[in-house]
Amino acid sequence: MWEQIRSNQVRSVFLIALIAGLLLAVGYFLGLYFFDSAVGGLVIALIVWAIMSLVAYFQGDSILLGMAKAKKITPDDAPRLYNVVEEMKIASGLEKVPDVYIIDDPALNAFATGRDPSRASVAITSGLLQKLTRDELQGVIGHEIAHIKNRDVLLMAITAVMLGTIVILSWYASRFLLFGAMTGSGRRSSSRSGGGGAQAIVLIVGLVLMILAPIMAQLIYYAISRKREYLADASSALYTRYPEGLASALEKIGGSKQQLKSANQATAPMYIINPLHKEGMKAADLTSTHPPISERVRILRAMTGGASFANYNDAYRKVHSGKQVIIPKTAAAGIGAIGIRQASLAAPGELGLASEKASDKAASTHEVSDLMLRLNKYRTVDCECGARWKIPPGFKDNDVLCTRCGRRIRL
Amino acid sequence: MIALWIILGIVVVLIFFIIGAYNSLVGFRNQVKNAWAQIDVQLKRRYDLIPNLVETVKGYAKHERETFEMVTKARNLAQQASSTAGAAERGKLEGELGMALGRLLAVAEAYPELKANQNFLALQEELTSTENKISFSRQYYNDSVLKFNNKIQMFPSNVIAGMFSFKLGEFFEVIVAAEKEAPKVSFT
Amino acid sequence: MLCPVCHQDALIVEYQNIELDYCPACHGVWFDAGELELLMGSAGVEDFQRYLEGIVRAPEVETTEKKHKCPACNHKMKKTYIDRDNKILVDVCHVGDGIWFDGGEVQNLIKELVEKSPEKGASQGVLAFVGEMFKHQTD
Numbered sequence: 001m002w003e004q005i006r007s008n009q010v011r012s013v014f015l016i017a018l019i020a021g022l023l024l025a026v027g028y029f030l031g032l033y034f035f036d037s038a039v040g041g042l043v044i045a046l047i048v049w050a051i052m053s054l055v056a057y058f059q060g061d062s063i064l065l066g067m068a069k070a071k072k073i074t075p076d077d078a079p080r081l082y083n084v085v086e087e088m089k090i091a092s093g094l095e096k097v098p099d100v101y102i103i104d105d106p107a108l109n110a111f112a113t114g115r116d117p118s119r120a121s122v123a124i125t126s127g128l129l130q131k132l133t134r135d136e137l138q139g140v141i142g143h144e145i146a147h148i149k150n151r152d153v154l155l156m157a158i159t160a161v162m163l164g165t166i167v168i169l170s171w172y173a174s175r176f177l178l179f180g181a182m183t184g185s186g187r188r189s190s191s192r193s194g195g196g197g198a199q200a201i202v203l204i205v206g207l208v209l210m211i212l213a214p215i216m217a218q219l220i221y222y223a224i225s226r227k228r229e230y231l232a233d234a235s236s237a238l239y240t241r242y243p244e245g246l247a248s249a250l251e252k253i254g255g256s257k258q259q260l261k262s263a264n265q266a267t268a269p270m271y272i273i274n275p276l277h278k279e280g281m282k283a284a285d286l287t288s289t290h291p292p293i294s295e296r297v298r299i300l301r302a303m304t305g306g307a308s309f310a311n312y313n314d315a316y317r318k319v320h321s322g323k324q325v326i327i328p329k330t331a332a333a334g335i336g337a338i339g340i341r342q343a344s345l346a347a348p349g350e351l352g353l354a355s356e357k358a359s360d361k362a363a364s365t366h367e368v369s370d371l372m373l374r375l376n377k378y379r380t381v382d383c384e385c386g387a388r389w390k391i392p393p394g395f396k397d398n399d400v401l402c403t404r405c406g407r408r409i410r411l
Numbered sequence: 412m413i414a415l416w417i418i419l420g421i422v423v424v425l426i427f428f429i430i431g432a433y434n435s436l437v438g439f440r441n442q443v444k445n446a447w448a449q450i451d452v453q454l455k456r457r458y459d460l461i462p463n464l465v466e467t468v469k470g471y472a473k474h475e476r477e478t479f480e481m482v483t484k485a486r487n488l489a490q491q492a493s494s495t496a497g498a499a500e501r502g503k504l505e506g507e508l509g510m511a512l513g514r515l516l517a518v519a520e521a522y523p524e525l526k527a528n529q530n531f532l533a534l535q536e537e538l539t540s541t542e543n544k545i546s547f548s549r550q551y552y553n554d555s556v557l558k559f560n561n562k563i564q565m566f567p568s569n570v571i572a573g574m575f576s577f578k579l580g581e582f583f584e585v586i587v588a589a590e591k592e593a594p595k596v597s598f599t
Numbered sequence: 600m601l602c603p604v605c606h607q608d609a610l611i612v613e614y615q616n617i618e619l620d621y622c623p624a625c626h627g628v629w630f631d632a633g634e635l636e637l638l639m640g641s642a643g644v645e646d647f648q649r650y651l652e653g654i655v656r657a658p659e660v661e662t663t664e665k666k667h668k669c670p671a672c673n674h675k676m677k678k679t680y681i682d683r684d685n686k687i688l689v690d691v692c693h694v695g696d697g698i699w700f701d702g703g704e705v706q707n708l709i710k711e712l713v714e715k716s717p718e719k720g721a722s723q724g725v726l727a728f729v730g731e732m733f734k735h736q737t738d
């Protein structure tokens with residue numbers, strides 16, 4: 001059952017090879033223009049790519065987590081979240097519990113990062129932690145752990161770096177070309193004035209490539225990312241044995257209008273839903289990093305027979321009414337039937353557990369915000385009148401006036 | 412001369428096949444062992460949680476002595492068996508323990524003050540999570556056993572398995588009857 | 600949270616599971632949309648979204664008061680009245696992140712409540728809560 005990684009890799013390797021080809025082509029033409037030598041351009045492209053890869057490999061996760069302003073938590077900070085991560089680690093057969101981070105942001109999202117399964121992290125926004133029930137949280141964490149287990153994180157990092165290199169190189173190249181053309185002092189005119197027609201063709205092909213390469217690379221990047229989302233959804237259903245958990249979590253996430261503050265085009269595929277989503281986005285849009293949420297929910301809800309990959313394929317076919325399969329046959333044909341479990345009963349008022357009752361909702365909301373305050377080193381004092389004051393770490397005075405009852409509380 | 416080379420080639424291929432098959436069998440067996448160790452950790456964690464839980468519930472529900480005794484007895488039986496019994500026997504005992512725990516939590520439902528107790532809530536979350544971890548590690552263990560057993564029984568690796576007498580892995584099934592009978596907990 | 604007026608860390612006060620941010624320097628109060636929803640929910644108001652939209656869409660009031668930036672999304676907030684008598688002028692976030700009461704506005708509000716003008720419209724509960732929480736600004 002765990003062999004899906006290999007069969008998916010074949011397809012992904014093809015797409016990566018395509019991006020790599022683009023990168024080389026950009027380097028080739030770059031060399032032709034600026035150094036009169038294709039090799040020189042290739043070398044430059046490879047050097048830029050190598051430097052970016054090294055940085056991404058060794059620092060990628062800390063850069064990503066730093067950009068998202070994620071805070072690392074311990075099991076004591078959020079026992080339930082940590083437990084759920086441990087559960088999914090066991091279900092997926094991952095060797096090590098990933099580090100758990102919380103992003104202080106009301107937007108609803110989560111992502112996974114780390115170059116290999118033994119050095120991975122999952123991050124979740126405080127907004128999402130607040131809104132999800134235990135089962136839903138399990139579905140979301142299952143999805144993220146699947147990205148780690150299936151090595152999507154590394155794959156997307158490799159592709160993102162190549163995409164980035166292409167974008168940088170062609171940006172500079174096209175600027176230089178335009179600049180050169182405007183001032184009329186490009187080196188090609190002096191060195192190869194007698195080139196003739198073939199020269200002109202090369203010039204045009206190169207120019208078109210410079211303009212199109214970043215766009216093409218982006219489309220390939222998105223294609224890879226979309227495939228991985230389906231696989232991660234299917235894996236989450238398999239790990240949790242409860243597709244409904246992820247389905248209703250996705251519904252909640254999709255219903256939110258808030259955009260994540262700290263996301264950009266390159267990091268977008270790392271998140272459980274596209275953090276840069278716009279309202280009314282067209283389904284199956286080529287430029288989308290994720291399949292539409294409504295479709296992912298419908299597939300998960302259509303998994304009535306069981307929680308295996310084969311069931312996910314059936315559900316995918318039902319939703320698309322076609323013969324297409326989304327998870328490769330070799331992966332789907334594994335161990336026989338895998339049943340779906342019951343929804344777990346949940347007591348209200350515990351961390352990260354949304355509840356319908358207003359008072360419970362208030363309590364659970366503040367459980368998460370209090371956790372964020374603790375992580376930010378706030379102090380808490382209770383006034384006799386029932387008000388509770390939360391004091392920021394930079395507060396200098398020795399006492400605080402309770403504005404509700406007029407008492408002075410010593411800190 | 413050519414015949415000699417061919418025979419030598421076949422022997423080399425054969426040796427490589429045997430080494431490969433043997434190593435992959437050992438790999439699968441280690442995965443099974445590893446998966447079993449994970450179940451064991453969680454089962455032990457559950458044994459450790461139960462006395463605390465019983466004590467906490469006792470503080471609020473004094474008249475449920477019968478349930479407490481049942482849970483404690485089931486726990487002790489399961490713990491004793493943990494060092495000696497095989498997967499099948501342990502599955503039966505753990506199933507009984509799970510059933511007794513279900514009853515204890517159902518009892519707790521009748522005491523609103525208990526349900527507001529922070530200590531109880533924390534224990535309940537730990538227990539829920541431990542139960543989840545047991546069932547997830549059981550899934551993973553059984554998947555590993557199935558893969559290992561397939562390898563042992565299927566041609567050609569079955570020949571190697573026979574040569575080095577690999578034994579079939581034992582599935583871990585917590586008896587389903589107990590799970591079906593688990594008391595319905597209502598939140599009204 | 601940073602006070603949109605003084606740009607210092609605000610205190611947080613929680614009462615009956617509702618949290619407000621309070622700046623001890625300028626006595627201003629930030630009422631977050633999430634907390635507004637909780638307050639409305641516990642008061643039994645069903646359609647919170649409509650209430651919030653009502654405030655966000657309310658007409659902008661011409662005033663000489665300085666405009667502030669929303670502490671959540673950092674965009675300029677607009678000035679509007681949120682009571683029926685047009686006496687309480689507040690800053691509202693354009694995307695509905697929350698409501699900011701200037702220090703002086705909190706004083707006005709408490710005075711208003713003491714005078715017990717009978718009906719404050721849909722914001723009655725919100726104003727009463729803020730007034731109750733901040734009636735002792737000095738010893």
